Structure formats: structure tokens, C-alpha cells
Amino acid sequence: MPRLLAIDYGIKRTGIAITDEMQLIASGLTTIPSETAIAFLADYFSKEKVEKVIVGKPMQMNGQPSESTEIIEKFVVLFQSRFPKMPVVRADERFTSKMAFQTMIDSGLSKKQRQNKALVDEIAATILLQGYMAGNY
Template sequence: MAKYGRIIGLDIGTKWIGVARTDLLKTVANPIGTYHTENAIDEIKKLVDGERVEKIVVGWPLTPAGQEGKAIKMVEEFVARLTKALPDMEIDKIDERYTTKEAVRAMVEAGVPKMKQRDSDRVNQAAAAIILQKYIESRKTDNVRITDRYV
């Protein structure tokens, strides 16, 4: 593992993929974009090719009871395509329960106007940043359960 490198976080949806990345020291997650599922792989590949990315973290959609939800299949299919495009990239998954609600709450607390809170681009990016920040924090403590390594 590189001493200085980034981790990319993904919030995978049916039409849109929210993307976030860490700073080089891997301490803070920042939202960077939302891409349509049709071109998200190409955009993520550009990020990986253009920056020192050492890992990708995907949100794993569990039910409130902690079981794998119906969205698992969609996420698995996207991750399979991503793995094919980036065969040497390490991909981890982490429980993403409630990240969209947390993203909206964070926007409310930050004073984002209601119309912009409904903007799915902003919500997806913010959810990706929350997923990634949870992953970063889980590496420091055992407060957040990281599910099995995907690849």
C-alpha cells in the first residue's frame, strides 16, 4: 500500500453513481462528482489513471436488519464491470445504510436551499463522501463494520 494515495468511494444507484475521494493522506472524504451508470466506469477509470488511487470502496446496500437488500444484485453487477475495467484495483465494500438520509441531513445543517437538497447529483456525491468517510473512520476504530473484501 502506498504511503500517499487516494481512496475513491462510490454510492451506486440505478441511474447515477456518486463519487468521492480522499485527500492523499486518506483522512478526509470529499464529494467530486455524479456520473450516469452508462459512463461511470469510464469516468472512474480516468480518475484512477490520473491520480494515485490505491483502493475503491463501494457502499453495500444492507436492509435495516443488516441483511443484503434487493439492490445487492445491481451493485454486484456494477462492481463486476468495474473489476473487469480495473483488474488490479482493490475494491472493498462497506455498509451504506442510512447514508442518503445522512447526506440530506448534512445539507440541511449546512444551509443548502431545499431545491438544491432535492438535486440527486448533490445527494449522491454527499452519500459517496459519507460512505468513504465511514470507511476511513472504520480503519481507525472498530465502530463501523467493514463487510468482506470484494476482490
């Protein structure tokens, strides 16, 4: 069975999470510089079967698009032009970064480790993917 892949796209960094082949467990894969995302994904897709990609949709608390929406929308358009046969699902990512940070605290990571923004992005992508798998989107 192909995997599911989640993308927490940001201005500087992009967190990526992936499921196992049975689509039972979501795990953080990596965090990459955002400008390398398309090349990274092309390489990954050439090695692994991916059924669907979940991309975070940034929203404000009132449900309106956030200030980073335009940047992410441009990425989604570029992604779809580069990978036209790959289904893309958009998922609300309002609380993923806060939940990622809380997960780091709950896991007992030190203050220095919690300042690792790349790890926050990877965990946020994992939370996004877990939410999708649980049927929250």
C-alpha cells in the same frame, strides 16, 4: 500516498468521493450517470493514483441485501474485471442517503438545493468514505 475513492453506485446516478493524497480528508468529487462509471473511473485512474476503492453495499434494516443489490453486484464484477489490480472494499451504505440529506439540512441548503439528487449521491459517497476512514467497516 495514493488516494482512497468511494462509489455510491445507483441505478441512474453514481456519487463519487475521494480523499486527499494524505488520506486525511474525504470530499465529494462528482456525480455521474451510472452507465458512464467505468469510463469515468478509467480516465480518473489514468490521472490520479488510487490505492483502494470503497463501494457501497446496500442492506435492508434486517441486514438482508436490498432490492438494488443485484445491480450493484453486477457493477462490482464489471469493475473488478476492468480493474483487476484495484482492491475493492464493500461497506454498508444503509444510512448514507439519509445522513446526506440531513447534512444538507444542517448546512443550511434551501429546499430547492436539497432536491438535487446528484448532490445527495455525492454527499452519500463522501459519508461512505468518511465511515471507512474512521474504521467503521
